[in-house]
Amino acid sequence: MTSHASARLKIAPFLFISPFFIAYAIFGLYPILYGFWLSLMKGTDSYTFAGLSNYLFVFKDGFFWKAMWNGTKLALGSLFLILPVALGVSLLLNRPYISKKKGFFATFFFTPNITSAVAVGIIFKLLLERDSGFLNSILGVFGVDPIGWLKDPAWTIPALIILCGWKYLGVNILFFLAGLQNVPNELIEAAKIDGATPAQRLWYVTMPLLRPIMTFIVFQCLLGSYGMFSEAFILANSGFGPENSLVFPTSYLYDQAFRRQDFTYSSALGYVFTLMMLVIGFIQLKMFNLKDQEG
């Protein structure tokens, strides 16, 4: 009886955790392996072995690199425009005299994040309209000539950054606020007494303590920027935008696979993209860890 019960106890934990591993084997691991097999093939109806030719083609495919470059532009915009604003707002919200209303503002700024990307794309298409959009009308009041946000290839990425600023500022404010909980007020007060200016307090006290959360935020930001799909796709009317200025790796992959039916090549695209994301993620983690050891 006892041995029976203990045998059951030994097997019980594996029964409980098995749903994840079974599901991942079917919906994760198998497609990943099958995708690699596909990427070595060519043909549409029947596949023939093609070696690494798909991969060689990816590296020569200017269109893919254009998509990666657009991802890089969005990532740089997010890192250097959206994140600093998010940090600034969260520092503001973290002031003691705002603390009571902190939750209200934080959830308010967060609302766009749970708004459907499709709805957000549709709204911004209207707001960014060249001749009758809200933004150009406001700028017109200050004497700025109308900008073709969604028609002029030089302005499509800035337009997308504006959209992303609205949609993703709130969630980053939440992340920074969570990180700021790890910055003890006594430390700031001590630095104040020692005569540190606000800028010095931010740079030498707050920032180093924010590093763990920064690692996470920057990682999310990079992954999100390179993985951009829905918002850009809607802004570009289900296409790539003027002069392909809104093509992103995922939209290119979607186009190759589901419009051109080239499953083998798009599988290779998926593989190269994933490997590049892992490398970028790895480099970023290393950079932040190195800084950690220096500090």
Next chain:
Amino acid sequence: MQKSAVALGSRLPVTKDSAPIMQGVGRIFAYLVLIFLSLLFLTPFLFMIGTAFKRYEDIVGDPLNPFTLRPTLENFIHLFDKLPFFAMLINSLIIAVSLTLLSIVFNALVAYGFARYEFRFKHGLFVAMLVTMMIPGQITLVPSFVMFRAFGWLDTFWPLILPGAVGAFGIFLIRQIMVSIPKEIFDSARIDGCSELGTFFRIALPLSGSAVGIVALLTFMGSWNDYLGPLIYLSSGSKMPLAVGITTMSNPYKIDYASPITGALLMSVPVLILLSIIGHKYFVDGLTAGAIKG
């Protein structure tokens, strides 16, 4: 010693005098910044609500004003006329609700397995599970499609429901709560004759309510807002959920701003209001918990 005390004393009144004024200015400035930013954040929502009630001439003619003095319902009539809106709403609900229910049960089951028991390879398996979060979905996009095609699941809801039913993030969040439940509670339930599964359903699941709530809300919103999934897997119009359905409104003869906006409004605002009432706090807590620990 005494000298420094005097120096301190002579400096204190000065800071006391100037500090409140400076602080007051700083506070007013901080509130101004926050109010300005809030208005900026509100603008797209106001335009989404207002434009749905505008006539074409007002949208083009008065772009600075989100609302119109002569509201119309013609955009809604046009939308219901052109789109099987309620069928799409039902489709969205079927997909999102069934996915959410499955994700609650399966994520919690796995979380319970990791939180309650000690077993061989536990740490390794847990880390392996977390690693799957690092792998971008793009790698499985095409092979999953080929696989589901072989299953005969194209143009069904299965590819939109089953793969999301259990995942590392949800398991992780629920496990965080479950490990904090005292072991004695489980043990006494076992002694009272509760089975392992009974302990899970009667004790562990109800006691992890807040984490389960977060996972349910995030899953629901993710499914409700999903665009790429239905775009790939569904082809017949009668099966489309709202996220893809409202994008099929484009009018080839005239630039139609209002209909897509009306669709966007109907798709997102009721859900946002509902969620801000029942679960905004869940979102905030859940995401930040994931950020700190992840």
